[in-house]
Amino acid sequence: MRLEEFEELLERRGADPAAWPWGRRRAARQLLGRSAAARKAHDQARTLDSWIGDAVRPVPASAGLKAQLCRIPQNHPRGNDRLTIGLMLKTRPWRGLCYAGLAAAVASLVAGVLVGTMQPPAESGHAQMMDIASLVYGLPPDQGRLQ
Amino acid sequence: MEENRQDMGSGGQDDRLLEQAGQGDEKAFAQLVERHADRVFSLALRVVGSDADAEDVAQEVFLTVWRHAADWRPGKARFSTWLYRVTLNLSLNHRERVVTRHAALDAVAEPEDPAPTQEKRLDERRRKERVMQAVAALPEGQSIAMTLIYEGGLSNAEAASTMGISVRALEALLVRARRKLRKMMAR
Numbered sequence: 115m116r117l118e119e120f121e122e123l124l125e126r127r128g129a130d131p132a133a134w135p136w137g138r139r140r141a142a143r144q145l146l147g148r149s150a151a152a153r154k155a156h157d158q159a160r161t162l163d164s165w166i167g168d169a170v171r172p173v174p175a176s177a178g179l180k181a182q183l184c185r186i187p188q189n190h191p192r193g194n195d196r197l198t199i200g201l202m203l204k205t206r207p208w209r210g211l212c213y214a215g216l217a218a219a220v221a222s223l224v225a226g227v228l229v230g231t232m233q234p235p236a237e238s239g240h241a242q243m244m245d246i247a248s249l250v251y252g253l254p255p256d257q258g259r260l261q
Numbered sequence: 262m263e264e265n266r267q268d269m270g271s272g273g274q275d276d277r278l279l280e281q282a283g284q285g286d287e288k289a290f291a292q293l294v295e296r297h298a299d300r301v302f303s304l305a306l307r308v309v310g311s312d313a314d315a316e317d318v319a320q321e322v323f324l325t326v327w328r329h330a331a332d333w334r335p336g337k338a339r340f341s342t343w344l345y346r347v348t349l350n351l352s353l354n355h356r357e358r359v360v361t362r363h364a365a366l367d368a369v370a371e372p373e374d375p376a377p378t379q380e381k382r383l384d385e386r387r388r389k390e391r392v393m394q395a396v397a398a399l400p401e402g403q404s405i406a407m408t409l410i411y412e413g414g415l416s417n418a419e420a421a422s423t424m425g426i427s428v429r430a431l432e433a434l435l436v437r438a439r440r441k442l443r444k445m446m447a448r
Contacts, residue, residue: 116400125436126411128410161448162439163411167388170412175302179316183294183323187287198329 115141120152129159276333283331287405290327297341298323300413301348306354306410308401321351325341338422345423346411351403391445403438406431 117122120142127133134142138240143154275296281289284406298319325347333340396407402424409420420430 118428122436126432128435128439129289133416158443158446161437162392162443165392165446166407166442169387169393170307170408172299172303172412173306175298175316179302179319180294180298182290182316183298183319184287186320186327187285187290188325190284191328196365216399242446 115145117149117151117155120145121155124155124159129156129163169218271341272339276335279326279330279340280335280384282327283333284305290330293326294323295405297344301344301411301438304345304348304405304408305352305355307404308349308357314355315352318348318352318355321355325351339419342414342415342423344427345409345415349423388446388448390416391448392442395442395445399438400414403434406434407438410435 115138123134123138124140127135131139131142146156275293278289278293280295282293300314301322302319306312306315307323309315309318322344326344396404399407405424406420409415409423410417413420415423417428417431417435421428424431
């Protein structure tokens with residue numbers, strides 16, 4: 115590996131050898147062993163990484179915010195229908211199936227009304243819907259707005 | 262394949278907590294909050310620029326997690342990568358709705374005793390402060406890329422996925438940022 119290639123590696127991947135591609139690590143280490151210029155460039159990159167790390171250190175969320183976030187399940191209950199139907203399926207299967215079917219029918223009716231009346235998602239909401247879709251169906255990530 | 266800088270065991274733990282939260286376990290959800298709230302808030306703050314807006318974004322992010330925890334499919338992606346992507350998208354959405362743009366974060370230098378015997382240390386401190394101020398002033402794409410790599414500990418591939426760009430495009434952002442910062446360092 116030449117010095118210029120090593121410097122480019124440092125710019126693309128940083129100073130941590132663990133972030134270098136497997137296939138280039140050995141050549142990079144060999145260069146470090148024989149080249150003072152490479153060692154100097156590596157030292158500078160390590161210092162820069164350290165300073166950048168200090169600059170982007172996480173700003174911790176406040177205790178108040180964390181407490182608010184932990185209250186989300188209480189403020190937005192969502193498990194009740196599933197829990198009730200789940201228990202019914204275990205204890206009284208036929209009644210549980212009836213309720214499950216009724217819940218599905220109601221959900222379909224509501225969804226149908228929503229689809230019929232809802233405007234197409236605005237561009238700003240599209241990314242969020244794609245995130246949720248990728249969560250459920252393992253779709254590839256949406257094309258982002260940052261280039 | 263590029264190594265992931267994050268703790269290899271953390272992904273499995275997140276999967277377990279998500280499964281439990283998906284079944285209504287509020288304690289499991291609280292553990293997810295404890296594990297990820299700082300990074301979500303921090304990334305949101307970097308994009309939206311104010312504590313209040315970043316808190317709003319964090320609320321939206323974790324509400325999304327709570328509502329869809331039952332739908333999580335382990336093995337498709339790391340939860341933390343998905344979480345960063347949701348945070349980024351919600352932050353950008355939020356910023357589009359907010360009229361006022363808040364000032365970016367600035368590093369503030371503290372006065373130092375310029376005794377001749379500490380001159381070298383003072384010089385290094387000044388160069389570091391210039392670098393930190395330059396980090397705060399980076400263009401948005403470079404700033405977010407640096408945040409995901411250095412603060413989030415993501416690999417280049419994961420950061421690229423989070424931003425919805427190719428690895429090559431991400432590395433171009435990192436190269437531009439590092440060159441700029443290295444020049445600050447050398448002044």
